[in-house]
Amino acid sequence: MIVLATSPSHLIDQLPKPRGRLTADAPLGPQTWFRTGGPAEVLFRPADTEDLAAFLQALPEEVPVTVLGVGSNLLVRDGGVKGVVIRLQRGFTGIRVDGQDVIAGAGALDLNVALTARDHSLAGLEFLSGIPGTIGGALRMNAGAYNGELSHVLMAAEAVDRAGAVHNVGPAEMGFSYRHSDAPMDWIFTSATLRGMPGDQLAIARRIAEIDAARTDSQPRSRTGGSTFMNPPGHKAWELIDQAGCRGLRLGGAQVSEKHCNFLINLGEASAADIEALGEEVRRRVYEKSGVLLQWEIRRIGEPASSGHGVEG
Numbered sequence: 001m002i003v004l005a006t007s008p009s010h011l012i013d014q015l016p017k018p019r020g021r022l023t024a025d026a027p028l029g030p031q032t033w034f035r036t037g038g039p040a041e042v043l044f045r046p047a048d049t050e051d052l053a054a055f056l057q058a059l060p061e062e063v064p065v066t067v068l069g070v071g072s073n074l075l076v077r078d079g080g081v082k083g084v085v086i087r088l089q090r091g092f093t094g095i096r097v098d099g100q101d102v103i104a105g106a107g108a109l110d111l112n113v114a115l116t117a118r119d120h121s122l123a124g125l126e127f128l129s130g131i132p133g134t135i136g137g138a139l140r141m142n143a144g145a146y147n148g149e150l151s152h153v154l155m156a157a158e159a160v161d162r163a164g165a166v167h168n169v170g171p172a173e174m175g176f177s178y179r180h181s182d183a184p185m186d187w188i189f190t191s192a193t194l195r196g197m198p199g200d201q202l203a204i205a206r207r208i209a210e211i212d213a214a215r216t217d218s219q220p221r222s223r224t225g226g227s228t229f230m231n232p233p234g235h236k237a238w239e240l241i242d243q244a245g246c247r248g249l250r251l252g253g254a255q256v257s258e259k260h261c262n263f264l265i266n267l268g269e270a271s272a273a274d275i276e277a278l279g280e281e282v283r284r285r286v287y288e289k290s291g292v293l294l295q296w297e298i299r300r301i302g303e304p305a306s307s308g309h310g311v312e313g
Contacts, residue, residue: 012042015084016058020046020091028076028085028302029272031068033132035223037076037272038302040066040085048091049160049190056188057164059084065162066301067188070109072132073141073226078272079303088136092190097122100196101155106136106189110143113194114208123199124153130211132226136189141297142176146211151176156193162186179230179297220257223266228279229294237294238262241282244289251278264298276300 012024026043029036046052059065064083068074092107095116102125104113114129127148131138138150139157154171161167161184175182183189229237238261241247247261253270256278257263264275264282283294 011063011083014060015042015063016055018044018046018055019048019051020044020055026085028068028071028081031087032071032074032076032225033223034071034075034225034266034270034272034275036078036266036270036275038078038080038305040068040081042084044084044086045089046086046091049158049166051091052086052088052188052190053160053164053166055164056160056162065186065188067136069107069134069137070132073137073298075225075272075275075298075300077276077300077302078305081302086188088134088188088190092136100198102194102196103191104135104194105191106134106139108135109133110135110138117194117196118201118204118208120196121199121201121204122196123204124148124196125194126204126207126211129208130215135192139174139189139192140181140183141179142174142181144179146214149176150192150194153194153196154192155195157183157189158191159183159187159189161188166190218260220259220263220265222257223268223270224257224263225275225298227262227297228264229262229283230297232292232294235290235292240286240290240292240294244282244285246282246285249278249282251281254278256282271305272302273304276304 010024012022023043026040028040066081066085068085068087088107092105095104095108097120102117110128110131110133114125117125127146130145131143142151157169159167231237241261246256248258249256252274253267254274255265255267257265287293
């Protein structure tokens with residue numbers, strides 16, 4: 001175990017001592033795709049599932065717990081995140097194949113799972129190559145893209161709850177719906193078993209290449225959090241945003257992408273407050289124009305800090 005210590009009054013000194021790594025006041029902004037936001041009071045990188053379960057079992061109930069993936073669909077507010085932020089890295093990124101099943105750690109990148117399935121001539125998981133996140137995040141939000149979603153391929157999932165108990169569940173117990181799972185919010189997913197089907201490796205590779213080309217053509221490759229708002233029933237969020245005149249709209253260092261207006265981008269110096277306020281302004285304008293209230297798809301966590309910029313555009 002590695003502990004980066006600070007003053008005796010810091011939360012880190014009150015925590016159980018795991019085999020993994022504890023870091024006080026760890027910057028989170030650089031670990032997110034937006035590249036902005038405040039620090040974690042304590043960041044915990046568990047060594048494995050047993051280490052995570054033992055730590056949670058011994059953790060005082062009053063200490064808040066937040067889970068961080070690769071930060072692709074996440075906005076960390078400028079005041080940072082209180083309590084313990086858990087990031088599953090080494091020990092949770094492995095991927096193996098057993099027949100038609102792909103067993104992946106929750107920290108494994110969705111893209112790497114798709115590529116592993118390709119290498120074993122397993123079809124049906126190509127859509128994961130178009131989702132910029134980890135399997136743990138995909139489980140939590142029933143991630144989907146390019147005519148596929150996790151609920152279509154999940155066979156089993158493993159999770160650890162806030163009390164340190166380990167749960168093994170099937171898809172029926174996940175309560176999947178559009179971009180949502182009914183799994184308890186205190187569950188931290190640690191692995192998933194996904195079912196592929198035998199396919200032609202070249203055809204699978206072509207499909208992954210098509211998805212990559214479609215993303216390159218339609219989505220900005222910049223400091224962004226991916227799709228900002230969920231598609232409302234019967235609508236496409238980007239069309240509503242465009243119709244409301246929000247394409248290119250700016251607030252401080254944040255902007256609605258000119259390329260795909262359901263993406264917010266950090267132009268370089270945006271605060272998390274800039275990005276969140278811009279998103280709320282987009283919601284306001286869309287509602288005023290169409291009567292549709294957009295719902296955030298990007299997860300926003302942490303404490304706000306004061307800011308003050310005007311909207312341009």
